[in-house]
Amino acid sequence: MNLETIAAIATALGEASIGVVRVSGENAKAVAERMVRTPKGRSVSFSGPRKILYGQIVHPRTEVVIDEGIVLWMPGPHSYTAEDVVELQVHGGIQLVQTVLEATLAAGARLAEPGEFTKRAFLNGRMDLSQAEAVMDLIRAKTDFAGRVALQQVQGRFSEEVRSIRRALIELQAHVEVTIDYPEHDVEAVACEQVVEVGTALMRRIGALLDGAKLGQILRDGVATAIVGRPNVGKSSLLNALLRRDRAIVTDIPGTTRDVLEEYVNVRGIPLKLIDTAGIRETSDVVERIGVDKSRQSIREAELVLFVLDGTMPPTPEDVEILQSTQGLKRVLVVNKMDAGIHPELAEFVDGAEAAAVVHVSAREQQQIEQLESEIARLVQGEMSLERDTTYMTNVRQKNLLEVATTDLEMAIDAAQAGATLDLIAVHLQSTYEELGLVIGEETGEDLLDEIFSRFCLGK
Numbered sequence: 001m002n003l004e005t006i007a008a009i010a011t012a013l014g015e016a017s018i019g020v021v022r023v024s025g026e027n028a029k030a031v032a033e034r035m036v037r038t039p040k041g042r043s044v045s046f047s048g049p050r051k052i053l054y055g056q057i058v059h060p061r062t063e064v065v066i067d068e069g070i071v072l073w074m075p076g077p078h079s080y081t082a083e084d085v086v087e088l089q090v091h092g093g094i095q096l097v098q099t100v101l102e103a104t105l106a107a108g109a110r111l112a113e114p115g116e117f118t119k120r121a122f123l124n125g126r127m128d129l130s131q132a133e134a135v136m137d138l139i140r141a142k143t144d145f146a147g148r149v150a151l152q153q154v155q156g157r158f159s160e161e162v163r164s165i166r167r168a169l170i171e172l173q174a175h176v177e178v179t180i181d182y183p184e185h186d187v188e189a190v191a192c193e194q195v196v197e198v199g200t201a202l203m204r205r206i207g208a209l210l211d212g213a214k215l216g217q218i219l220r221d222g223v224a225t226a227i228v229g230r231p232n233v234g235k236s237s238l239l240n241a242l243l244r245r246d247r248a249i250v251t252d253i254p255g256t257t258r259d260v261l262e263e264y265v266n267v268r269g270i271p272l273k274l275i276d277t278a279g280i281r282e283t284s285d286v287v288e289r290i291g292v293d294k295s296r297q298s299i300r301e302a303e304l305v306l307f308v309l310d311g312t313m314p315p316t317p318e319d320v321e322i323l324q325s326t327q328g329l330k331r332v333l334v335v336n337k338m339d340a341g342i343h344p345e346l347a348e349f350v351d352g353a354e355a356a357a358v359v360h361v362s363a364r365e366q367q368q369i370e371q372l373e374s375e376i377a378r379l380v381q382g383e384m385s386l387e388r389d390t391t392y393m394t395n396v397r398q399k400n401l402l403e404v405a406t407t408d409l410e411m412a413i414d415a416a417q418a419g420a421t422l423d424l425i426a427v428h429l430q431s432t433y434e435e436l437g438l439v440i441g442e443e444t445g446e447d448l449l450d451e452i453f454s455r456f457c458l459g460k
Helices: 026-037 094-106 114-125 129-140 145-155 156-182 187-211 213-221 234-244 287-302 317-325 344-351 369-381 396-417 422-440 446-453
Strands: 006-009 016-024 051-058 065-074 086-090 223-228 261-267 270-278 306-312 332-335 359-361
Touching: 006 094, 006 114, 006 187, 016 094, 016 114, 026 065, 026 086, 026 094, 051 094, 065 094, 086 094, 114 261, 114 446, 129 145, 129 156, 129 187, 129 446, 145 156, 145 213, 156 234, 156 422, 187 213, 187 422, 213 261, 213 396, 223 234, 223 287, 223 446, 234 261, 234 270, 234 332, 234 369, 261 369, 270 369, 287 396, 306 317, 306 344, 306 446, 332 344, 332 369, 359 369, 396 422
Parallel strands: 223 270, 223 306, 306 332, 332 359
Antiparallel strands: 006 016, 016 086, 051 065, 065 086, 261 270
16 A cells, blocks of 8 residues: 655643654655764664664754654554554654654655544554544543553454454355355255344344443543532532542632533543532622523533532522422432531422432532442443443444444344345345444445544544
8 A cells, every 4th residue: 555654743742751753654764764863973774673773863954953862663564554654752842843743744754634643554454443443542531441441442352343243144144145046955944043043142242232332432421410509509619529639719609610610530430521510599790690501501411410409508499490400310419518417408308309319428528429429430330330341332433333233133133033035134134244344444435534533633
């Protein structure tokens, strides 16, 4: 495959001890030889196996020394892209790394598009499409468990199960096709029985992959969790308690939080996108009213609501309004300030309210926060549990394709049970096989690839 040589900054933008510029393609060697010199200024050859050397990085046109650094030479196919790859590791100043990148372009490379290195790894057979998609999940993982799940996909755990199902499908298809072409070797009834038996077993395997899709998506995107309540009940204190640090300003003045704050927190391996909202009340303050409107919008968009109540006071009209506005949502009543005692009317209010859970805490004193986390994890996971050996699917595209494949396979089984012609059954089996191929990228168009890899960051 003849592709242009590409280059991009592979490290995050900002000052750091090291910055990396990555070059990939058939002219990567030539680009490096134009830019790299020994510490004494002599030319360097990058022929042969992998190499790591320390030297000067120069501009290919002026020979002016830009920096000193480490250069990695990784000839294909034993590299990330399966092409010749050079990595220039230099000091991590923002302008310095940009200058090194510009030098690689002057040496013959072109600026890589977002995700182009991983796209080349896919096109060159280094990984399949589901593995490539998991690379960004690994980069964006918000908890250790989410990172492990993404790494399993990068390593091919999910892909191998899909391939195994496809292999079983092709064997089943072959049996059906042989019966169609050579009916004297088998009878249609026997072939139909095998379609039902094998097809049902494969349905269970695809179903197991789909079972992990909901939790997999949660691991990737997090759970939008709105912390709501009237002013001065301790919403920001609860945010800080869950984060284990002071993120929000906390005062005794009602209306301190006027905008929506968002932070991610790891709760028992599950990423929560915590949304600390402004206290909901009627107000004449224009700025505070905007914050209240945003709070109401956050409630509508939330997947989980933490409704915070001041346990030391009787319920107010604002509490009643919030209770009504969160009706039908998955919500936890968080009775705060338990260290100061619970007002009897508030206790009665909580007892009469419908909620997925009720937890008494003291956010300021960090009391019962772990109990709240346990309830949140229970509600989010439901009947599912985070297991290291479970294959989780985190990609919506893959999930949709597996659902279509399930429908096609179910139609094949139904047709076999109804005694339909083997030709019709074969059509449904072939459709199932093709849909599974789309999952791992064996049946994929260029437009889809462009769309998938455009979501990646530069340098990956």
